[in-house]
Amino acid sequence: MPALDLHADPVELTAALVDIPSESRDESLIADAVEAALRTQTTGFEIVRQGNRVLARTDRGLGSRVILAGHLDTVPVAGNLPHRRTVDDAEGDVLHGCGTVDMKSGDAVFLHLAATLENPAHDLTLIFYDCEEIAAEFNGLGTIERELPQWLAGDVAILGEPTAGQIEAGCQGTLRVRLSATGTRAHSARAWMGDNAIHKLGDVLTTLADYRPRWVDIDGCEYREGLSAVGIGGGVAGNVVPDAAFVDVNFRFAPDRSIETALEHVRAVFAGPLSTGAVTMELTDSASGALPGLSHPAAAALVAAASGRFRAKYGWTDVSRFSALGIPAVNLGPGDPSLAHRVDERVPVAQIREVTDLLRAYLS
Structure with missing residues (x-):
């Protein structure tokens, strides 16, 4: 089983996660690695494994709870593993590989903060789930909602979907x-x-x-x-x-x-x-779509931590599940969403560190 160092630079942690293949329905290896790292490198978390879903939460009585949720699966690999890193004048320092954008860089930020956050202002719930990239009936977050609904209770939820480091609030609904x-x-x-x-x-x-x-x-x-x-x-x-x-x-x-x-x-x-x-x-x-809920105090504080940078989310994401439960939810993660699922999927290294710093400030 690959070993993950949650205390490492979140860029290196992203690379390590990317190098664990985890196409939808084949997430057991990465779920094993995430569970092992959380159990051995964090303190104060209750940790539960359910299938290929890993859940962790604190109960420090801090008066508010922030949910950090990210999916572990990717679309099929297209010759873009293992990761590679390039530095050039056009794009700067960039990490390439399947899942760098959608959404292992977001997962890496959440895992790194779980292990290194020193003075949390909120209790935390971390949810890493499977099968987001395929039909909704298989979605791991939906399974948690049906079987472990108490784990989805919180004051605000942050999905690590790629947003180029800017808050994308709510999401559109869709019907055909x-x-x-x-x-x-x-x-x-x-x-x-x-x-x-x-x-x-x-x-x-x-x-x-x-x-x-x-x-x-x-x-x-x-x-x-x-x-x-x-x-x-x-x-x-x-x-x-x-x-x-x-x-x-x-x-x-x-x-x-x-x-x-x-x-x-x-x-x-x-x-x-x-x-x-x-x-x-x-x-x-x-x-269903999801209302942004940015007027909620917990969400407003996140917007303030992001220096007021936010926009609407186009497309549908799992924030709608939290919105349906009355929990304000936003998308926030490194990476340009237009590069998700592409053979040339890549994320600027600076964005991984920027999102880490933003969330550290907010969660402290």
Whole structure:
């Protein structure tokens, strides 16, 4: 089992974590290493192992609790292990490798602080979990929520997702719908004998092209919504009028909408095509957004520690699980999120140290 030194420079700790392959559903080796390091190199923590999830918390009676949560899994390796480090004029000192951005640098910061924080102002809960990068039904944080819900109690939660060292508050919600049409198949040389299903979706595409998304400010964070066609299907052969067709539409919505109100909005947008009966709509996937909650005192103190640097989170993250429990949650970690999952995934060394210093100041 690889040994981790939690007292080492968090950059070196990041490199050590990156060099432990941990694709989703294959996190046992890294979970073993994290558990062993927490048990031997920290004091005052209750530590629990559940599958490939490692949980640790203090109970010093400090009056407030901060949750630090990060996933241990990565997307499949793409020839980008072991890590390598480069220094050049263009990017400076940079650590390369699978998981450097998403999100082993964030995990390294949390682990390093667990071992080295001398005067904590808050009790801490650390949660390292599995299977975040695959379908939601396998998400380790969801398993903890169902089986060990008491571990998710706290005043504020920080997810180590990559944000380039800036607080990204809350997250968008998302839902997908399929708009379908049916018709009658016929030879295209006798098209009048058929009923073209693809043609019936013309109004759907026109509606999407004309749609103007909403921008909304919540706690000083501007969320931009989006309604987009993300898939289309139909057709039988080059000489056949098709009898079935569909368009898949994704709605990314601000966290002041629930899934129910977001779905109502989508139905209203497509009211014209739906009213004819020629087009039907079904919900195929959904996930709630998360309000930023930056007005909460514990979250406001984190913003102050970050010198007031914050913005809205675009996309969905596990902060929504905490928001649903009434716990303000933010994303904060090293790394440019646009580099996550890429073959050339890399993180500036300076950002790892900056996030470590920021959180040390806040947690002290």
